[in-house]
Amino acid sequence: MNPFEMVVIIVAITAIASIYRAKHGIRRDRRGNEYQVDNAENERLRHEVKELKERLAVLERITVEKENSLAREIEQLRDR
The missing domain is CATH 1.20.5 (Single alpha-helices involved in coiled-coils or other helix-helix interfaces)
Structure with a gap:
């Protein structure tokens, strides 16, 4: 070579x-x-994943609790 x-x-x-x-x-x-x-797109996606995890936690809590608390949780979600 x-x-x-x-x-x-x-x-x-x-x-x-x-x-x-x-x-x-x-x-x-x-x-x-x-x-x-770490660019802006990564930060936006991290924030979106965090919000989706919070929503999932709320839905899990709603499904586990009794029916009378379902209306209360829906009203709390509407207030956001």
Whole structure:
């Protein structure tokens, strides 16, 4: 393998690694440590999952309690 081919291979490997890191949102700090980027879309999805878990907890509580508390829970949900 001549030096020109070796340089081309090294550049290709570096380019592929850079594309992979950019696609998956992996960044490096000044010390060279890699970290995952949290963007606005991730935060919005986390908030949505949190809200859905809260709703699921309410529905589970409603199904377990007696019928007379069902009307009370529905009124509390309407007030939100």
